[in-house]
Amino acid sequence: MISRQSATPLYQQIEQYLLQEITSGALVAHSRLPSEREMVKQWEVSRITVRQALNDLVLRGYLYSVPGKGFFVASKQEQPNEFAALLSxxxxxxxxxxxxxxxxxxxxxxxxxxxxxxxxxxxxxxxxxxxxxxxxxxxxxxxxxxxxxxxxxxxxxxxxxxxxxxxxxxxxxxxxxxxxxxxxxxxxxxxxxxxxxxxxxxxxxxxxxxxxxxxxxxxxxxxxxxxxxxxxxxxxxxxxxxxxxxxxxx
The missing domain is CATH 3.40.1410.10 (Chorismate lyase-like)
Structure with missing residues (x-):
């Protein structure tokens, strides 16, 4: 799923995987993502790496967070065609x-x-x-x-x-x-x-x-x-x- 030999940073690989799951419909609107702890274990990466991927998808409008509950998929109507200022x-x-x-x-x-x-x-x-x-x-x-x-x-x-x-x-x-x-x-x-x-x-x-x-x-x-x-x-x-x-x- 992710490769440590790739030149692409790990957080970007996770971000790309989640984005593919969202745009393909595998992750439906308002469904809850696995917890950060579960994703850390799944991908064998640091919590900072997982959080960076999730935060970028929030900034891009594909996810939203609910304090104390985690990250959820935004509806298609909410997902932007463009991207946020904090992306390069x-x-x-x-x-x-x-x-x-x-x-x-x-x-x-x-x-x-x-x-x-x-x-x-x-x-x-x-x-x-x-x-x-x-x-x-x-x-x-x-x-x-x-x-x-x-x-x-x-x-x-x-x-x-x-x-x-x-x-x-x-x-x-x-x-x-x-x-x-x-x-x-x-x-x-x-x-x-x-x-x-x-x-x-x-x-x-x-x-x-x-x-x-x-x-x-x-x-x-x-x-x-x-x-x-x-x-x-x-x-x-x-x-x-x-x-x-x-x-x-x-």
Whole structure:
């Protein structure tokens, strides 16, 4: 059922298996999943691994939890066609059967500005990681993404190849961070000459902008990001759920 020889993380293998069971109808709406303890025993993995798979499916709208009772399958009417903000660009692309790729424009350390320090709840001048990537789907440029993270939370993360690596995947798997919430502002503005060139936009062209701060389960800021997206090639859709509103596509 799951393979420890696979390059796919164990939690993602469990998530994919459960998703297949849900979409095939083997797990029907409002049926209760086995307990976390039972799944730990079944797959011989840690409870953290099982919880990550379950939490991701909750964020994607395929499961819901009832305190003290466990996890249940959401009805088809409740299941989204899009995905939540806390999924990576690569995960969203693969769910849409598209091929993601990134061109790294910047990957280095910088001192935190006053604004970034305030957002990340650190002191100005603290060493942070800055990433700038041009995002592609099926060979077409669709967005420019900036990410800023305290280096103390992800030591040596720049040793990874971010043309292929998932930032959120690394934060979860390599550093053990549990991404719990993304707070964002969506807007639009005219693209600069450089942005228009990267995204193959006519001038004057418009980009969709998404500012986001991502938090862990303790409400500690993990990352600040800015996404600039081609409005036709990468439209953003908002999912309204019972408890929160989620952005698809970041």
């Amino acid at each position: 660009f690569s995960e969203v692309a693969q769910a849409h059967k598209q091929v993601p790729h990134s061109r790294v424009l910047k990957a280095h350390m910088i001192p935190a500005s006053a604004t970034l320090a305030y957002q990340l709840q650190i002191s100005p001048g603290t060493e942070i990681v800055e990433l700038e990537r041009l995002r592609y789907l099926d060979g077409q440029p669709v967005g420019i993404q900036y990410n800023w993270l305290p280096h103390s939370l992800c030591r040596e993360i720049l040793e990874n190849d971010f043309s292929a690596a998932s930032l959120y995947g690394l934060l979860r798997e390599q550093y053990g961070h549990q991404l719990a919430q993304g707070r964002m502002t969506i807007s639009a503005r005219l693209a600069t000459e450089q942005e228009a060139s990267y995204l193959a936009l006519p001038q004057p062209g418009v980009v969709l902008t998404v500012d986001q701060i991502t938090y862990d389960i303790r409400q500690q800021p993990l990352e600040v990001s800015l996404g600039l997206f081609h409005p036709q090639r990468y439209p953003l859709s908002v999912i309204h759920g019972q408890h929160e509103t989620q952005l698809a596509g970041l």
